[in-house]
């Protein structure tokens with residue numbers, strides 16, 4: 001592994017990212033509730049980041065605009081790191097870069113569906129997301145929020161829509 005470099009997603013990265021996601025999750029994965037928030041939505045490229053080992057794409061995280069009730073937040077996912085480069089903090093760095101960029105852009109909170117033990121390390125918590133309803137079946141303990149400013153995740157409740 002050489003030095004990993006990070007940058008915002010560019011349009012031409014899309015096919016490489018699609019292939020990485022297929023490898024990371026297996027083809028034909030169906031995270032139905034999360035997919036519903038991405039279908040017909042437009043990812044926020046400035047807040048979506050890629051990790052590169054030289055010219056090789058090795059990581060991706062994507063952010064999408066959604067609303068919880070009437071409140072605008074960003075939805076994070078998917079996140080994937082190439083299997084042979086895991087456990088080098090590439091995933092954590094991608095999440096932190098995306099969250100920092102979203103905070104700077106004025107977003108109040110980040111929502112995701114994922115493993116609390118992993119995302120808890122970078123400030124995500126199920127507790128403030130108890131009243132957040134995903135548009136499809138999901139284990140509510142995996143619905144996580146991270147505030148991007150003081151009180152940013154407070155009072156968020158209701159259905160999540162794209």
Ligand SMILES: CC(C)(COP(=O)(O)OP(=O)(O)OC[C@H]1O[C@@H](n2cnc3c(N)ncnc32)[C@H](O)[C@@H]1OP(=O)(O)O)[C@@H](O)C(=O)NCCC(=O)NCCS
Nearest residue numbers: 024079080081086087088089090091092113114115117118
């Ligand atoms: C999850 C993923 C993005 C992490 O990427 P990464 O670059 O290895 O992450 P980091 O190096 O920042 O963190 C690795 C640490 O998180 C732990 N970890 C990874 N996935 C975890 C999970 N689902 N739950 C709890 N801990 C997890 C690792 O064991 C490792 O622990 P260590 O620091 O004690 O060794 C990567 O494993 C991946 O692409 N997985 C397949 C796709 C996926 O599951 N995406 C997340 C959907 S919720």
